[in-house]
Amino acid sequence: MGQVWTLNDWNNIIQQVNDLAQNPDEGCEPVSALESVDPPHKWSKADIQQVQDKLREICDENQFSDIPDKWKQSVVDEINDAIARGWCNCDECVPPCEDYGFVEQNIETIQATGCTANAPECQAMQFNWNTVKQQALTLGYQSGSASGHYDDYFVMYCSAQKQVDAWQEKVDAQQAVVDQVCSQQPPNPGACAAEQSKLAQYQEWLDYYTQQRGEYEQQMDQYKEQADSYAQQQAAVMAQRVETDCVNMWHLVTGLVHPWSDQDCEKLPPSWYGGGPSRCRGQWSLTWQNEGSQYWNHAASGWFTPNGVPYATWLLVPPLAGTTLVFCCGPGCHDPWPGNPCVEAEQRHSSSTWWMYATSDTSAGEECP
DSSP states (O other), X not given: OOOOOSHHHHHHHHHHHHHHHHSOOTTOOOOOXXXXXXXTOOOOHHHXXXXXXXXXXXXXXXXXXXXXXXXXXXXXXXXXXXXXXXXXXXXXXXXXXXXXXXXXXXXXXXXXXXXXXXXXXXXXXXXXXXXXXXXXXXXXXXXXXXXXXXXXXXXXXXXXXXXXXXXHHHHHHXXXXXXXXXXXXXXXXXXXXXXXXXXXXXXXXXXXHHHXXXXXXXXXXXXXXXXXXXXXXXXXXXXXXXXXXXXXXTHHHHTOOOTTOOOXXXXXXXTTSTTGGGGGXXXXXXXXXXXXXXXXXEEEEEEEOTTOOEEEEEEOSOOEEESXXXXXXXXXXXXXXXXXXXXXXXXXXXXXXXXXXEEOOOSSOOOOO
């Protein structure tokens, strides 16, 4: 949509706001409409303020910059964005998330060898893990940030899609009116031209929101690709052997296939529901437990990209298991905690159970019609 200079263009915006005001989403009540303006009225700050206030009434999440003294295209851009967003905080149906469950794997014969923090093997393991951990977490945060940007654009994409559907209906209905009026006998050129002008205005709005939807989709694809790339780089870092003769349990993470990655505008929960599109993307966690111990030890946890690729945002201990794993005890190394193998260093032969599980908010929501 170009710059809005004329009364006719401003009345078109008012009409869009009124259409929203009178046609709320399920769970919201209609609000009063704005009055159109007639020549020789010149639209002013007061007119802009009325439109902004009405859009805030439709969705209290709408925010606008201070109205400038001189015309700026950004004023109408913000209004168009709010129109595209539509209603919010209505009591809509919240679909439930699917449950996922967990993956379990037993790793036998962990050899627990006690040592001091100054032992060469302890120093080497601690240095290698700290390096890997820092690299991995940086990539995990980048993947999470890209996934968050994807979510933002997905919400805007769905709002634009709603507008495209609405304006397509109006274009189709107005085309029928044009066909009828313009084929009347005797001809009425004035009435025909008026209906054709209205059709052109409707088509212009349809083109605008179609273009907007395409731009949002491009941004979604860009951030989805970035999120996957960072998650895959993190997986490569975590696959490094940070200690010899050990089994790296990170394959439990990378082997998890996420079932909720496909996004659907029809299943998008209302904006008041915490989590937005990522609500059903879930969280995963990798834990382990020594044989005979009552304690579970948290090794790593994280989330999933929009494509369902896991990435870690929290790492505590190396996800390693094997026959010669050396656990460091003492200052500057892994301090003892209940269940830490270094507390049970005299137990030369034991087994560990590793658990991988994913969760989402399955308790909230209902089956939607």
